[in-house]
Amino acid sequence: MAGIDIGGHGSRRSTNHEIPLIPFIDFLLCLVAFLLVTAVWSQMARINADARVPGPPKDEPPEKLEKEKQLHVEMRGERKFQLVWKEGSTVVNTIDVPRKQVPVGAEGDFKYPDLAEKITAEWKQNGSHRAATDRKFDQAVLHTDNSTPFADVIAVIDAIYTPQREFKLGNQTEIMPSFNVTFAVN
Amino acid sequence: MSDKPLSRFNQPISMPGRRLLHHVSLDFVRRKVTGHGNRAVNQEIPLIPFIDFLLCIVLFLLASFSATGELPIDKNVKLPKAENVLDMVEAPMVAITGTQILVDGTPAGSTRTIEEANRLQRVDELFNILKNKRELWKQINPGKEFPGVAILQVDRRVQALVVKSVFQTAALAGFPNVSFMVGRLGEQGGGGAAE
Numbered sequence: 563m564a565g566i567d568i569g570g571h572g573s574r575r576s577t578n579h580e581i582p583l584i585p586f587i588d589f590l591l592c593l594v595a596f597l598l599v600t601a602v603w604s605q606m607a608r609i610n611a612d613a614r615v616p617g618p619p620k621d622e623p624p625e626k627l628e629k630e631k632q633l634h635v636e637m638r639g640e641r642k643f644q645l646v647w648k649e650g651s652t653v654v655n656t657i658d659v660p661r662k663q664v665p666v667g668a669e670g671d672f673k674y675p676d677l678a679e680k681i682t683a684e685w686k687q688n689g690s691h692r693a694a695t696d697r698k699f700d701q702a703v704l705h706t707d708n709s710t711p712f713a714d715v716i717a718v719i720d721a722i723y724t725p726q727r728e729f730k731l732g733n734q735t736e737i738m739p740s741f742n743v744t745f746a747v748n
Numbered sequence: 749m750s751d752k753p754l755s756r757f758n759q760p761i762s763m764p765g766r767r768l769l770h771h772v773s774l775d776f777v778r779r780k781v782t783g784h785g786n787r788a789v790n791q792e793i794p795l796i797p798f799i800d801f802l803l804c805i806v807l808f809l810l811a812s813f814s815a816t817g818e819l820p821i822d823k824n825v826k827l828p829k830a831e832n833v834l835d836m837v838e839a840p841m842v843a844i845t846g847t848q849i850l851v852d853g854t855p856a857g858s859t860r861t862i863e864e865a866n867r868l869q870r871v872d873e874l875f876n877i878l879k880n881k882r883e884l885w886k887q888i889n890p891g892k893e894f895p896g897v898a899i900l901q902v903d904r905r906v907q908a909l910v911v912k913s914v915f916q917t918a919a920l921a922g923f924p925n926v927s928f929m930v931g932r933l934g935e936q937g938g939g940g941a942a943e
Binding site for chain 1: 762775778788793798799802803805806809810812813823827829830831832833834835836837866899902904905906907908911912915916924925926927928929930931933
């Protein structure tokens with residue numbers, strides 16, 4: 563067992579000491595148990611959205627904005643989603659995707675793999691910002707009914723975030739969702 | 749078989765058995781070092797490595813310890829789950845339960861008002877609280893750019909109209925980068941924030 567031996571014999575009080583290891587181990591075990599019980603193992607994450615509101619006014623004149631293609635995801639139909647590529651107010655292309663809900667887990671969660679697959683294919687074909695050095699992201703606008711439950715909205719946003727691309731920031735390259743999602747007001 | 753050792757010439761392979769330290773001439777030493785023909789029954793528990801191991805666990809747990817709990821989730825909020833998610837960031841937390849809107853636990857409006865109006869609208873109470881938070885941040889961090897990030901903690905059954913109203917109110921109060929808090933579905937993760 564661990565002890566401190568500093569030699570010396572014959573003095574009245576013993577100078578050799580045993581370190582009480584067993585109480586020390588007990589203390590450590592209590593500490594471990596307490597910390598394990600109070601530990602927070604967070605499984606929470608976030609899904610990003612962009613409100614697309616203008617920032618504070620700047621002194622420089624604004625850059626000339628080009629009309630970019632935007633993907634409008636229409637989720638108001640009961641049986642199908644509609645993907646609409648628009649350039650300004652001009653409709654470029656419309657694609658229908660069947661609304662097939664796939665349950666995930668036992669807590670009532672679900673996702674739309676068909677929609678995710680179609681959006682990925684569409685982005686590969688029509689996405690404007692695909693280079694790793696491109697700082698902009700393609701814009702997706704979500705059109706939803708007022709009474710749609712939030713879980714449904716999140717499942718669709720999750721599907722929109724399925725296509726991902728490389729994004730180079732300085733020397734670092736990260737994998738990011740290809741689209742930025744915002745809500746349509748009407 | 750006899751105990752008499754066989755001649756090297758007759759038997760080139762020695763009898764099996766313990767050899768180490770058998771040549772020690774002192775009887776009591778030989779008995780001690782050879783285990784008296786048997787294995788020692790008393791075992792020392794290696795306490796020092798055990799304590800080292802415990803200390804490592806304690807240090808790891810202390811490093812990840814949070815006295816308040818990292819993410820307080822309202823018990824009335826049941827979050828949806830998603831696959832393509834980002835890691836959480838520190839930002840004002842707006843919770844939307846079945847009937848209430850809370851900012852960091854403080855009541856900031858009711859969802860009933862929005863539902864009854866049945867149209868997209870600004871939630872004034874929420875707007876004022878968020879605006880004050882923004883101004884406070886700017887006073888504390890002068891000269892720094894305000895990140896404008898807010899996290900919405902929304903119950904899965906809440907109507908999209910309420911979510912959009914709160915989203916719009918947050919944007920108007922100076923928080924245009926709104927994130928929705930969700931549970932992780934599977935292990936596939938996204939990258940950083942797409943701002």
